[in-house]
Amino acid sequence: MTEPKEEVDSDRDALLNAAVLRWMQELAPQGILLTDSALNVVGWNRWLEERSGRRSKDVLGKNLLALYPDLIERGLDASYKDALNGQVRLLSQRFHGYLLPIAPTEFKGYAHMQQSVRISPLSHDGKVVGTLTIIDDVTERTAREVELQGQIEIRSKLLASEKLARKESEEANRLKDEFLATISHELRTPLTAIVGWATLLRSGDLDANASARAAEIICRNAHAQTQLISDLLDVARIVSNKLLLTLTSVDLPSVIQMTLDAVAPEAESKKIHIHSTIEPEFPRISGDADRLQQIIWNLLSNAIKFTPIGGTVDVRLRRVDSEVEISITDSGIGIDPQFLPHAFDRFRQANSATTRAHGGLGLGLSIVRELVELHQGSAQVHSEVTGREQRLSSGSLSLVPKVRA
Amino acid sequence: MVLTDRQNDALAELINIAFSRTGAALSELTGQRVLLSPPSVSVHRTTDLPIALARYIPGEVASIHQVFAGPVAGDALLLLNYEGAMELTNLLIEEPIPDFLDESAREVLTEVGNILLNACLGMFGNLLRVHVSFSVPRLHLESLDDLVASLLTGEDDRRYALVVSTAFQVRDSAVSGFLVMALSVASLDRLLHEIEEWEGRQH
Numbered sequence: 328m329t330e331p332k333e334e335v336d337s338d339r340d341a342l343l344n345a346a347v348l349r350w351m352q353e354l355a356p357q358g359i360l361l362t363d364s365a366l367n368v369v370g371w372n373r374w375l376e377e378r379s380g381r382r383s384k385d386v387l388g389k390n391l392l393a394l395y396p397d398l399i400e401r402g403l404d405a406s407y408k409d410a411l412n413g414q415v416r417l418l419s420q421r422f423h424g425y426l427l428p429i430a431p432t433e434f435k436g437y438a439h440m441q442q443s444v445r446i447s448p449l450s451h452d453g454k455v456v457g458t459l460t461i462i463d464d465v466t467e468r469t470a471r472e473v474e475l476q477g478q479i480e481i482r483s484k485l486l487a488s489e490k491l492a493r494k495e496s497e498e499a500n501r502l503k504d505e506f507l508a509t510i511s512h513e514l515r516t517p518l519t520a521i522v523g524w525a526t527l528l529r530s531g532d533l534d535a536n537a538s539a540r541a542a543e544i545i546c547r548n549a550h551a552q553t554q555l556i557s558d559l560l561d562v563a564r565i566v567s568n569k570l571l572l573t574l575t576s577v578d579l580p581s582v583i584q585m586t587l588d589a590v591a592p593e594a595e596s597k598k599i600h601i602h603s604t605i606e607p608e609f610p611r612i613s614g615d616a617d618r619l620q621q622i623i624w625n626l627l628s629n630a631i632k633f634t635p636i637g638g639t640v641d642v643r644l645r646r647v648d649s650e651v652e653i654s655i656t657d658s659g660i661g662i663d664p665q666f667l668p669h670a671f672d673r674f675r676q677a678n679s680a681t682t683r684a685h686g687g688l689g690l691g692l693s694i695v696r697e698l699v700e701l702h703q704g705s706a707q708v709h710s711e712v713t714g715r716e717q718r719l720s721s722g723s724l725s726l727v728p729k730v731r732a
Numbered sequence: 733m734v735l736t737d738r739q740n741d742a743l744a745e746l747i748n749i750a751f752s753r754t755g756a757a758l759s760e761l762t763g764q765r766v767l768l769s770p771p772s773v774s775v776h777r778t779t780d781l782p783i784a785l786a787r788y789i790p791g792e793v794a795s796i797h798q799v800f801a802g803p804v805a806g807d808a809l810l811l812l813n814y815e816g817a818m819e820l821t822n823l824l825i826e827e828p829i830p831d832f833l834d835e836s837a838r839e840v841l842t843e844v845g846n847i848l849l850n851a852c853l854g855m856f857g858n859l860l861r862v863h864v865s866f867s868v869p870r871l872h873l874e875s876l877d878d879l880v881a882s883l884l885t886g887e888d889d890r891r892y893a894l895v896v897s898t899a900f901q902v903r904d905s906a907v908s909g910f911l912v913m914a915l916s917v918a919s920l921d922r923l924l925h926e927i928e929e930w931e932g933r934q935h
Binding site: 402409412413414415416417418419420421422443445447448450453454465468469472475 | 760761762798802825834835836837839840842843846850854857863864865866867868869
């Protein structure tokens with residue numbers, strides 16, 4: 328009682344066909360769209376019905392390009408023509424976004440459900456009779472990839488900023504080491520002179536002229552060291568926020584004049600001409616006279632230090648709107664543009680070669696900035712090259728003038 | 733098997749026509765000027781492919797593979813080395829992608845391969861006046877040896893490979909790639925015969 332073989336085969340074929348049809352129509356997790364060779368819709372599965380909002384009875388028999396005219400606008404009809412010519416066409420989400428304009432089920436950030444599409448020719452007896460389109464919803468994947476990409480970017484930015492922070496802290500450490508080396512050198516230099524000349528004085532071998540010269544050298548070096556130590560103490564006060572101002576009514580022009588007198592010997596020894604321009608009838612301001620003098624002295628001695636013999640230094644005091652501005656310009660070596668942003672940092676000089684040539688701890692400008700800021704002002708440094716002459720304005724200071732009643 | 737100079741020239745000219753169409757299609761798709769450099773053509777035994785290509789594709793190979801069937805049948809592949817595949821994707825989509833081929837990048841490559849392979853196969857189909865049907869293209873990442881092994885399985889007569897080397901030129905960069913068509917002796921003979929006929933018609 329065996330059935331003929333063909334009958335078994337045809338039963339199985341029928342079963343398979345029914346199963347494939349059922350899967351395609353009801354169960355497939357993808358959109359499946361069939362057209363004939365004139366691009367009229369002949370198959371529209373449940374997945375498409377549920378997502379497109381179009382029932383199969385509303386689309387079957389209708390032309391696909393009439394149902395979705397924007398396929399022509401976006402040039403996607405060409406892919407259907409290729410398919411009718413026997414070619415398979417893929418439409419990637421990245422290039423096309425989507426085939427059919429369908430709202431996304433979730434991920435509402437996208438105007439359309441993101442789709443990955445394959446359009447294949449359907450052939451029968453070597454002739455193309457229609458097209459088969461399979462649509463995958465890749466909205467979630469796309470959103471995840473975008474999210475992942477964002478995370479990768481954030482991480483690489485974090486990594487970069489960590490590297491920068493490490494570099495900065497290493498740089499700060501290096502500067503401290505360098506500073507320690509500089510400070511021991513700077514403190515020892517005047518001491519060597521003092522001890523040396525004091526020893527010679529005590530030996531009693533010096534004549535009157537030499538003794539006077541020894542006393543002068545000892546005195547000058549002791550002053551230099553006092554200045555170094557008081558700078559250091561100021562920095563220590565600034566660091567521990569213990570630097571306080573004693574505010575009084577200050578006549579700024581006379582403060583400037585006093586400072587000019589104080590640096591005159593230094594300038595004369597280098598044949599530097601100091602020129603000052605002070606606005607007449609300058610109002611009194613509220614400030615700490617000693618500290619203001621310290622600011623101006625620091626800027627001026629900086630300017631003199633970095634100006635070659637025979638150069639000029641200009642000091643200007645003027646009112647700018649409700650503020651006052653002190654600017655000090657010199658014809659010195661200027662400041663390396665790369666160093667400019669760090670000019671007010673503690674322990675900084677543009678490079679150790681200038682430190683060796685010009686001496687000093689590199690504390691002056693950092694003290695200036697702190698003192699100016701305590702006065703609610705701001706300090707800036709500019710450097711420019713005019714022709715072959717480099718000009719440096721060592722600093723400008725803006726203060727809110729407070730005329731005391 | 734070695735092509736005569738005339739066969740070689742004719743094949744290169746025909747493929748160049750297909751390439752210019754591909755370039756135009758890719759330019760339209762990506763909104764940037766994409767050119768394919770003039771092809772150079774050679775024929776190898778399929779088993780010799782690893783030797784012929786190893787220099788250009790030392791590590792993993794990214795292949796877009798399409799099987800074609802009909803009176804002329806075989807395997808068509810676009811081969812890129814992994815870095816080339818990454819670079820091409822980066823050039824075509826002007827936004828940064830991760831340091832690996834993610835799903836979107838793979839789709840992009842598959843679509844590009846599909847356009848190129850269809851242009852060439854479609855042109856051969858027209859030339860031979862036969863209808864060729866294509867499978868859906870697939871992207872694989874594997875070693876060159878594994879790829880060649882997959883071409884040989886069970887298809888004893890698919891013994892020859894037509895290798896076309898070219899470069900995708902996008903903006904200032906060029907990414908080299910290979911188009912490989914593995915054909916049976918009969919298919920290759922028929923192709924060469926038709927090419928000679930076509931060449932005869934050109935004069």
